[in-house]
Structure formats: C-alpha cells, structure tokens
Amino acid sequence: MELERKIEILAEAAKYDVSCSSSGVEKNKRTGSIGSTKISGICHSFTPDGRCVSLLKLLFTNACIFDCHYCINRKSNEIPRATFTPQEVADLTIDFYRRNYIEGLFLSSAIIKNPDYTCELLVKTLKILREEKGFRGYIHVKAIPGADETLIEELGFLADRMSVNVELPSKESLKLLAPDKDPFDLYKPMKQITTIKKEQGLLPTIQQGSKFVPAGQSTQMIIGASPESDRSIVKISENLYQKYQLKRVYYSAYIPVNHDNLLPAVTSEPPLLREHRLYQADWLLRYYKFSADEILSEEKPNFNLYLDPKVNWAVQNYPFFPVDVQTASYDQLLRVPGIGPKSAQNILKARKYYRLHLVDLKKLGIVIKRAQYFITCNQERPSGLINDPEWVIASLISSKQYETLKQFNTQSMYEQLTLFDVERFEHAKKGGA
Ligand code: SF4
Known part of the structure; x- marks a missing residue:
C-alpha cells in the first residue's frame, strides 16, 4: 500500500484519541541531535468538532484483533486497514519536523497480532527515532496493555509521555463494551510507570541516567457510551491522580461511529457540555484542592449544566x-x-x-x-x-x-x-x- 494512503487511513483513525498534549518536560538540545521539548510541547490543531489534535498524530496500525463495541477500528468493522513500518513512522516524523510542521509525535496503536508484538513495533519505531536519527523532540506513546513489563519499560525510556487509556469508567462497562480487554491489564502498566518513576526519583541525580517517562503519564475516558454518573467519573479521576500521579485525565465525549444495540443511539449528539464540565471539575481537583466528594454528592451525582x-x-x-x-x-x-x-x-x-x-x-x-x-x-x-x-x-x-x-x-x-x-x-x- 502507498505511504500516502496509509497516512490517510491511520491519521484519520487516530483522531478519536484525545489524550494528546505536552507539558512539564524540558530537554536540552545536544550537539548532533535535532528537536527539543519546550514547555509549549508539540503543535496542536483543532478538528471541526473542537478536539485538540497534534499535527503528527498517528495510529501505528488499525488492524485490531479486539472488538470494542464503541471503536471504529474493531475487528468486526469492514473498513480499510493499514499498518506502518517502524521506519516509515520515523521517516515521516523527521520529514514533518524538518518542514517545521510539528514539534513531536503522538503515536498510538490498535493491537496487531498480540500486545507484545504491537509493543515491540512501537519500541522499534522510537529506537530508530532516538538512536539512529537523534530525534530529541517530544514523543507521546501509548503503553500497550497486556504487553510484557520489559517492553513497557523500554518504551518508557524512549518516550516523554506515556498513556494507557482507561476507556470506560467501570469494570462492568469494560466487560460489556470492550470484552477483550482485561481491566487488570489496563492498570498494570500505570502502576509499573508510577513505580519506576518513584524508584528513579529516589536515586541521586548523577545515577539517574536517562529519564523514564519524564513528562509523566496520562489517560483517557470515553464519556457517555456507558451509564456511569459524573460523580463516579470524577471519583475515578481523583483516584488515578492520587494513586498513579497521572499528569492528566482526558475526557472524550462519546461519538457514535458504530451501530450497536449496546451503545447510545447513533443519532445522539456527543455530550460536549458534559465533557466540558468534567474538564472544569478536573481542574478543581488538580489546582483548587477540591475533593471529588465536594464537587458532586451522592444525592446530586451529575453536573448542573447551567453552572460550572x-x-x-x-x-x-x-x-x-x-x-x-x-x-x-x-x-x-x-x-x-x-x-x-x-x-x-x-x-x-x-x-x-x-x-x-x-x-x-x-x-x-x-x-x-x-x-x-x-x-x-x-x-x-x-x-x-x-x-x-x-x-x-x-x-x-x-x-x-x-x-x-x-x-x-x-x-x-x-x-x-x-x-x-x-x-x-x-x-x-x-x-x-
Ligand atoms: S483495542 Fe479496542 S479500542 Fe483499541 S483499537 Fe482495538 S478495538 Fe479499538
């Protein structure tokens, strides 16, 4: 398949992942290397529905072996499929960077063959970028749930930020709408990232070597595909911030892309105001010292749409x-x-x-x-x-x-x-x- 066609398919397929922003990482440019991560991080663009996307935001592959009901890439959908090679992603990143189109790369992936194989491909891509091409720009990569811990660790030393998408706000909803995903596999890499970062932080600076996921980890939850209240979502976020020191939780208003009886009707609008309220509540958790219980009570578990x-x-x-x-x-x-x-x-x-x-x-x-x-x-x-x-x-x-x-x-x-x-x-x- 032509590279252009692959880009068309896989850039389009990546747009549903909103967990892309860079912050909190600075790396000095070294002689013989290119790119730098500034506070402003990677460039962003906005899709017509208001979502923030980076200029080079790719899915490595959309040939998924899983069948999540809410996802356009699920295996039961008849859509064009494509898979990059590690070399192609690395070359594209450098080309786009040299043309000043981007500051970095946001690389996600569906699961091809199995989680280990997928993670190996991502490691290979980042190795070409970092080690062969000397790319020092910002890289945000998905940690592949279910992949071996050594691969996750290797990936983490090559990336600036990693994210594992929680996807749905409860185990029950995951079981129903993402039956191939094991909730344990989703939280395991988060825990691993937190542990390695903590251990590294305890070492004297001189012994720390290359930084593991210096810009921290983030996650994304889809809002409105399942019946959880706003309160339960805010409580999960609070727990994630406290337990795994997440940098950000992103909320993605559910956009119907599949006809499926288990999902809200295809005609319904994405709950964008709800998404907006969740971001405001998230801000209160992170910067205003509010607790989830203060933001929403058991008696009133959903946001007031009139008032922030x-x-x-x-x-x-x-x-x-x-x-x-x-x-x-x-x-x-x-x-x-x-x-x-x-x-x-x-x-x-x-x-x-x-x-x-x-x-x-x-x-x-x-x-x-x-x-x-x-x-x-x-x-x-x-x-x-x-x-x-x-x-x-x-x-x-x-x-x-x-x-x-x-x-x-x-x-x-x-x-x-x-x-x-x-x-x-x-x-x-x-x-x-
Ligand atoms: S794992 Fe599920 S959500 Fe991820 S690409 Fe595959 S079908 Fe989509």
Whole structure:
C-alpha cells in the first residue's frame, strides 16, 4: 500500500484519541541531535468538532484483533486497514519536523497480532527515532496493555509521555463494551510507570541516567457510551491522580461511529457540555484542592449544566461566604468563584503592603462579575452580595451563557431548569433582585 494512503487511513483513525498534549518536560538540545521539548510541547490543531489534535498524530496500525463495541477500528468493522513500518513512522516524523510542521509525535496503536508484538513495533519505531536519527523532540506513546513489563519499560525510556487509556469508567462497562480487554491489564502498566518513576526519583541525580517517562503519564475516558454518573467519573479521576500521579485525565465525549444495540443511539449528539464540565471539575481537583466528594454528592451525582462546578459548589455552600479578601487564607480564597490560584497569590502579596479595597481587586486579576456574590473587602460589600443563593444562581447565568447552553443538548438543559426557581430566573434576567 502507498505511504500516502496509509497516512490517510491511520491519521484519520487516530483522531478519536484525545489524550494528546505536552507539558512539564524540558530537554536540552545536544550537539548532533535535532528537536527539543519546550514547555509549549508539540503543535496542536483543532478538528471541526473542537478536539485538540497534534499535527503528527498517528495510529501505528488499525488492524485490531479486539472488538470494542464503541471503536471504529474493531475487528468486526469492514473498513480499510493499514499498518506502518517502524521506519516509515520515523521517516515521516523527521520529514514533518524538518518542514517545521510539528514539534513531536503522538503515536498510538490498535493491537496487531498480540500486545507484545504491537509493543515491540512501537519500541522499534522510537529506537530508530532516538538512536539512529537523534530525534530529541517530544514523543507521546501509548503503553500497550497486556504487553510484557520489559517492553513497557523500554518504551518508557524512549518516550516523554506515556498513556494507557482507561476507556470506560467501570469494570462492568469494560466487560460489556470492550470484552477483550482485561481491566487488570489496563492498570498494570500505570502502576509499573508510577513505580519506576518513584524508584528513579529516589536515586541521586548523577545515577539517574536517562529519564523514564519524564513528562509523566496520562489517560483517557470515553464519556457517555456507558451509564456511569459524573460523580463516579470524577471519583475515578481523583483516584488515578492520587494513586498513579497521572499528569492528566482526558475526557472524550462519546461519538457514535458504530451501530450497536449496546451503545447510545447513533443519532445522539456527543455530550460536549458534559465533557466540558468534567474538564472544569478536573481542574478543581488538580489546582483548587477540591475533593471529588465536594464537587458532586451522592444525592446530586451529575453536573448542573447551567453552572460550572466551582460556582455550583459555592451556591450549595453559601454559609461558607462571604470571604473577606483582606484576611482569608489562600485555601479560602481559592474557593471563591472568580479567584484562581494566580489571583489568590496576587492578593496575598498585595495585602502585605496595603489594605485592599474593592477597586483594587480587578487589578489583582479577580473576576469581579463572579466574585462579587461571595466576597467582602475590609467590610466593603460589593453590590452583588446578598443573602439569597437562588438569586445569585439566576444572576450568574447570563443571557449569553443561556444562549450558548441552548446549543448543547436541549433535553438535558430543560431537565436542569427544575434545579431552581424558573420565575426568579426570569425576574433576575430582567434585572430584578
Ligand atoms: S483495542 Fe479496542 S479500542 Fe483499541 S483499537 Fe482495538 S478495538 Fe479499538
């Protein structure tokens, strides 16, 4: 098969994997080598459905021996199949790099023959790139679940980042929709990567040698193909961050590509707003010191589609507010909608030198439009601060947001309207209090 045709098939097949971004790795360029990994990492592009993709994002093969119900590459689908050779992927990467099209490579793969064989091909590809071509650019590669530990280790010393896709948020869903996959095999490489990284970190720098997966590991979960609640997904993410020190969990709104009775109807829209809320919640876990239990409760296990998770927490915990920005701790400030880690730091620094006033807050990076319902400043009360969380909810949902929300799943949106008083909502929209 012509190389061009292979690229067409395998670049297309890779687009459903969203776990691609680079961060947290810097490597100095050496004499005789090319490429470098900067903080900005590999180049990204956006597909029409809003997904972020790298410019050279390939599947090594789509000739899969597995039959996951949600996947376009499953063996029972009649689609064109192709497989690169390691040399082809290495040459393509270098060609694209030299033309300045890319900063690195994102290489995933279906399972061809068996996990070991697939992993060996990936190792071979990365060896050509690193050892023969001297490529020092960013490489994100999939760890192949079920492959031998020695192969995973070898791969990890050649790549910057590795990822193992959890795929579905529960063992039951995996059993149903990915019957060839053993959940144990999915978590085993994650554990191995964590252990090797920890052991390496304990060694004195001089003894560390080449870094094992210096940019850490990530994973991806498909959202909406199975019935788990938002809470159970956020709890899994929390567990993954804590247990395996994952850098990122990516969420991929389920896109129907197969007709299958076990899956949601082919006509349904991808749950993009849900995906967006999950990313916001993920941010709260990683940077705002929230726990999954605080973000979503057993009683309300799904996101409020009108309010982002932080505002939702704030209105559910209104007695926690107002927070006085002159005296509050960093952790208290982080809980205020409209205040992020950077603006919280700015507040702490500024108040060492002077007493803050409401007029100062905007300059410190606080989004007053949101924060005004939750703060005081040296006893000054912003106009939005009143003792009625329901009114606050209605005020926070701007007409613009309302219009944006209408573009998402209409049915879910109307269900969410019952979460608060519709009359008050309409009243507040007209400017009443
Ligand atoms: S293992 Fe499953 S999800 Fe991965 S390519 Fe094969 S069929 Fe698709």
